[in-house]
Amino acid sequence: MFENVKEIPGDALLALMVAFKNDPNPNKIDLGVGVYKDDTGLTPVLNVVKKAEAFLLENEVSKGYIGATGSPELGPLLQKLMLGDNHPLITESRIATAQTPGGTGALRVAGDLINAVNPAARIWVSDPTWSNHFHVFAGAGVEVRTYPYYDADQNGLAIDAMLEAIRQIPQGDVILLHASCHNPTGIDPTAEQWDQISTLVAERSLVPLIDCAYQGFGEGLEEDVYGLRTLLSQCPEALITTSCSKNFGLYNERIGALSLVTEKAEHCQRAFTQVANCIRANYSNPPAHGAAIVTTILSDHALRQQWEQELADMRQRIQRMRNELVSSLQSLNCNRDFTFIAQQKGMFSYSGLSKEEVLYLRAHFGIYAVESGRINIAGINDQNIGLLSEAIHQAIQQ
Template sequence: MFENVKAIPGDALLALMMEFKQDPTPTKIDLGVGVYKDDAGLTPILPVVKKAESLILENEQSKGYIGPAGAPELAPLLQGLMLGENHPLITEKRIATTQTPGGTGALRVAGDLVNALNPEAKIWVSDPTWSNHFHVFAGAGVEVRTYPYYDAQQNALAFDNMLDAIRQMPAGDVILLHASCHNPTGIDPTLEQWKQISEVVSERGLLPLIDCAYQGFGDGLEEDVQGLKLILEKCPEALITTSCSKNFGLYNERIGALSIVAAQAEHCSNVFSQACNCIRANYSNPPAHGAAIVTTILADTTLRQQWETELAEMRTRIHRMRTELVKNLDALSSERDFSFITAQKGMFSYSGLSKSEVKYLKEKYAIYAVDSGRINIAGINDSNLERLSQAISEAISR
């Protein structure tokens, strides 16, 4: 069976990450891998997570299975975080949430669910989008297509083209929307644009699949889900994938969730059972530790307040790095306007750097970024900011 199997190329981003790790240059800078880093260049464990883990260690009674849907106490806490307490969807039992292995696991369960309920449905993703969206949905047997999103000339949202494309999508198809901090561009719709998107999605009879991976990293916990709420006001059915990797710093704990929204409680319960069936056939049970951490933090008033403070500190540092980078680049060169970077949200930025400029940064300065020019703003800190700014200015002038 294995004799004639051909190797396939690995993920380009993972390959870039390995290349960075193997680079001996002491001043190297990683702007590629999509994880938060503090000013020391480390991906930290939040102090509040350490506190929660101490409580878990002290009180944990079992390592038994937690069931396909995961920890039952987690679901209402994540729903409240997204929608606020006493939201109609919650009180009317029109939303049900299952724990998953990270946001990626949630996306895969969503793909399996779409394939099980409507094998003819396609999933439409933004151009560009997180590259793994294609692999995940293809693995679930769902056809993936793209709609316009990024205007490279203006470094902005291609909003009119996006709306025109949505108006052409067949009823019953699925449209994936990023709730906030769009990956990879960092460009989000305004609230007015979200209203128009929600109206067109509803009119076309599309099923919104909202990828909520960065809540709290843009403008704030409540602000980052305003677009999501507008979609849910207009669309009676939706799928929402949640990741706790970024806002809790729990990357390797693989903790996420899939939420199902339906027009009636009975419909919601029925679809939820189908999702659990997909889980049972895939990984059977999700891991418990990450869910225990998130549950412990969100259920405790003091820990939750500490978490919100630590999340705000991460968000503020990213905002400051955006501002400082633009300020430095403006002072070094007037050849290109980078002010759009300060308007983008979250960790990522479509910087406008060309493939050749990205290559120059890596070969000359050991600065690693994705070929598309997408950079991770969280990889910038006070110690490398000046060198990075000088290198970008030099790459542009060449």
């Protein structure tokens, strides 16, 4: 069976992780891996998570299966987190949520669902987007196309080109939009641009698939779902993928969800059976522990408040490092304007660095970033920002 199997090139980001790990430079800096890091360079376990786990250790009574669509308590809590209490979609039973193994699992189930109910539909993703979007949807048998998103000359959103491309997407196709903290650019639409995008998506009768992986990491829990709520106010049908990896720090617990939005409640009930069928044919049941942690935190007032504060601390640290990086580069009289970095949202930034500059940083300073120039702002801290700024300044000069 395997004698003539061809080797597939490894994922570029995973290869970057290995190269960083093997680099003996004691001052090396990792700006590639897409996880939050604190000022000591560690990906911390939130204190509120430890409290929730201590509670579960004392009170958990079973390790039995939780069912194909996961924890029944989790879905309503995540719906309220995204939509707010008493949202019409909730009160009218037009939204249903299935727990999945991480946000990636949610995306794959969404792809399987699209292929099951409308195999002719294509999915349109931003150019650029998270690279794994292509693998996940292609693996589900869904054709993937792209629409313009990034304006390299302005280091901003290519809104006019984006809207024109949406006007050309065939009715019934699916369009993937990042709710906030766009990965990899860090560039989000303004409220006015979200209004334009939502109106056009509705006019074209497209189905939005809203990837909500970073709620709370941009401007705040409410602010980061403005685009999501605007889309749902205009589009009768939608899919939403959620991740708890970042805002709860639960990366290795693999906790996410897929929410299905329909025009009528009876449509929702029927379609949700298709979701369950897709899950049953894939991994059968999601893991329980991460869901129990999130459910415990969101259903307890004191724990919820503590979580919101710890989330705010992470968000504010990222924004502080954005501002300090810009200021540090300005103090070196760097002959390039980096002020746009302070306007971007979330962990990631399209820094404007060229491939050659990125490779120079890696070879001469042990600074690891993606060749597109995308950097993880959370990898910057008070100890390495001086070295990083000097290295960027030198790379530009060279």
